[in-house]
Amino acid sequence: MSGVEFGAPIRREHFGFKEGYAFVNHGSFGAVPGPVLRRQRQLLDISHANPDEFYKVTEQRLYDQARDAVAQFLGSKPGNLVFVPNTTTGCNTILKCMPWKRGDEILASNFTFGANVNACRNVAEAIKGKFHQFEIRFPISDPSEIVKSMTSYLDNFPKIRLVLLDHISSPSALVLPLREMIAECRKRRVLVMVDGAHAVGQLRINLEDIGADFYFGSCSKWLYTPRGCAVLWVAEEHQKCCIPLIISLKHRTGFHSEFRCQGTRDNVPYLAVPEAIQFLEDIGGLEKVHAYTEMLLGKACRILWERLGAKPVKIPESIEAPNIRLIQLPVFPGYPVTYEGARRLNLDLMEHHKVVCLICAIQDHFYLRLSANVYNEVSDFVKLADALCELSRTKTTKVYTVTYKCKM
Ligand SMILES: Cc1ncc(COP(=O)(O)O)c(C=O)c1O
The missing domain is CATH 3.90.1150.10 (Aspartate Aminotransferase, domain 1)
Known part of the structure; x- marks a missing residue:
């Protein structure tokens, strides 16, 4: 190819x-390119041919293979990454399971994607805290302007507990200087979650190296997977408190098994990940x-x-x-x-x-x-x-x- x-x-x-x-x-x-679409259709056919065999045996094996493939592609230990249907779910999952204290505050930017802004605001209201947005304005002459805008909020609002950073902002299309921004958050002991909706499949990523606490991003935008496929990476120390939005049969059975079991649903978009990565490799x-x-x-x-x-x-x-x-x-x-x-x-x-x-x-x-x-x-x-x-x-x-x- x-x-x-x-x-x-x-x-x-x-x-x-x-x-x-x-x-x-x-x-x-x-x-979705042809080879990935054909794999999606093939897996759907297999699932309809014998649903019991598919859900009880085949899916589990293919799910593990797909998770390992995407983990390797994104520089993650397989144990630190699970699939979620989309980026919005990743963001909501983290916000809902953070061990908040009443009055905690959340920071994002004025370029943060609207759905995530709504989710942050909603949680801030529920915990009687505040949601802030630091400003990024055009023109930008140096990335340090963005870092400074964020740190001025961190220094003025000491109750900020979590910062949401876009890896690539949308629709403003900026690759935020994550390394410097996360280092500033770390100095102040503030947790960081990164929205990588546009970064997965567009940038070379090493999730273990980024230094965030949480990272979520879509595979269906730039990684050529079917829609309904995204990843959620959680640093080991936070996995105990990280449970999915859907409480299922596998509640309290561990990070991986809880996220894999979300009731009966179509996980085929996840299972087509190896073909999507292969497509990207095959085209160069x-x-x-x-x-x-x-x-x-x-x-x-x-x-x-x-x-x-x-x-x-x-x-x-x-x-x-x-x-x-x-x-x-x-x-x-x-x-x-x-x-x-x-x-x-x-x-x-x-x-x-x-x-x-x-x-x-x-x-x-x-x-x-x-x-x-x-x-x-x-x-x-x-x-x-x-x-x-x-x-x-x-x-x-x-x-x-x-x-x-x-x-x-
Ligand atoms: C930066 C960013 N975050 C989050 C999302 C939401 O992604 P999804 O629709 O997969 O939940 C988008 C969608 O375009 C986006 O651009």
Whole structure:
């Protein structure tokens, strides 16, 4: 498979995208390549052929194999890592099982993913504590600005017990300087959990080395697994108090067995992990993917800057994610710079221009988060630039209503 050319050839051979569409939003839901999808379907068939044999015998063996494979890929001891269905579950699990004291406080950033912000807020309310968000603002000239913003909160709010850090923030696409940030938390004896939703499969990771207390991240975004597959890593000293959100038959039987047994559910997305890792290796591995995506994103950014007068976001190269770039966009007539305006813009681009991308309203501007993967080529970004140019020229005072309908 290593001979398959990136761009249109690999898209044709291994990805089942709808014809005629440009997909430049891999970061939201990932994409499952042919060999992984075939394994998922095969395992589903096996499970239906003899459910008892599957759940009592086969699944357990395949689960252990999949866990060992992903642990090795992520530099984790197999004993420190379990599967969870998604990143949101990982975050909620940790928040719910922390041995909180009344009045404890939690810190995250203004770029923390909304679902995790809600989960932190909810727990902070329940323990009569507070939830804080330190600020990250563009432009960023040095990663130390982010570290300082966090430490000023830690120093001003001594009740902060847990900090949530994004490995790669979304949608702002910053690789946070984790090493320095975690060291500062450690100095103050504050626990750290890391949201690696975009880092698993995008960055080379060694979970045992990061120095966090907890780490969770999606395999379905950048590691090519089916959706419904994520990992939760827990430092050994916290595993005793770490129980899943679902209390099952295996309650109090140990970290691994409790997380594996979550009632009868479809664990096939977990079991397809070895094929997903194999796919990444077969196409040449992370370094080859990065070389391609960085080349592509460089070209894509130049096209968008020139054609739209869009602005590059000023951040140091050291905190740029390999497969994602952020571009500040001009305004578009008829689309207010709000969450709702961005949502309409995304849906109109999908419905009327066949471009699937992610535009967000951040700090009073529209930002385009560009994702690149092996199936993309320059023409995808040209199609996106064409569509955005057309929308920016449209003189309208009309307030759009979303008309997008799913055609099955
Ligand atoms: C940074 C970040 N954290 C968490 C999530 C939530 O992931 P999931 O939908 O797998 O729970 C996302 C989803 O895009 C994300 O970008």
